Amino acid sequence: MPTFEEKLIRAVKKKREAEGLSIRALSEAVGVSFSTLARIERGEGQPDNNSKIRLLQWLGTDAEDAGLSFENLALVHFRAGKNVQSSTVRTLLKAADCIRQSMGAQGRRKGQRDMDDKAAAAAVSLSKEELEKTAERFRADLGLAYDEPLDSLRIEVEGIQMIPVGKTNCLDAQTVSHLRRDVGGEWSAMSVPLDVEDETWAVLLNDSHTIERQRVTVLEELWHILLGHKLTKIARIAEAYGRTYDEAEEHDAYYLASATLLPRAAMIDAVSKNCSSEQIARVFGTSSELVDYRIKRLGLWREHVGKQIRLSRD
Structure with a gap:
């Protein structure tokens, strides 16, 4: 067979x-x-x-x-490792159902084919300059100076509620401990739409991660929502779970998160002053790895590491 x-x-x-x-x-x-x-x-x-x-x-x-089918289980934004265990996904989906019920989710989802068609038509990939300008406008709306650190855990966006997994009432204490301690490295966040128009959301955040990592995760989820990115379909096939994702949208959300935390003008200024990645990270409350990513994406890596260039005299 x-x-x-x-x-x-x-x-x-x-x-x-x-x-x-x-x-x-x-x-x-x-x-x-x-x-x-x-x-x-x-x-x-x-x-x-x-x-x-x-x-x-x-x-x-x-x-x-052809005798093939799968069970559609959830439509969310889901930030997790590639090899996340099925048991972890199942637990998070249970939490998503509880969040919807406890927060009074309104309406029912449209047919998946209609949603996919609508999302595909609406999907737009932004250029590097567009991403930079978008991050700058976001910071300006928050009233931040070009070199002012941002604690993204303090951002309030209308219609979006952040729920640290350690503070949710949708899972028992043992399950919360499991998600934070035993499998905490497998997932970062899950954004759950609460209405059919995707105007209100709840974001379940893994608060076992470092503050620096949580700051990036929060912004990634916010940007996925604010850019109207396609929802992730999570489904079970042959007793295991899989999910869809869009590489371009993942890139845009991560780029915007880094640009919002580490503004372009401030990075140019810091590199010109020969600040190390660790020094910049301490000032802006991020990891040095995120600083390295940001500097490379801005094309400043050669200057940052001090590689001299010259023309030969021959």
């Missing part, structure tokens, strides 16, 4: 060929890399759960005809 994966690969290949699509064209359509699709069609590997979700979505009704 063919396995789930074998039936999936056959159904995908059958539909791809029927529609006259190349593997590269399918890759662009579903968001799974060309090399991964080519490898699994040759029988040299199997798709991970994230790829399975995307392929099942693309198959649509053809998936049911």
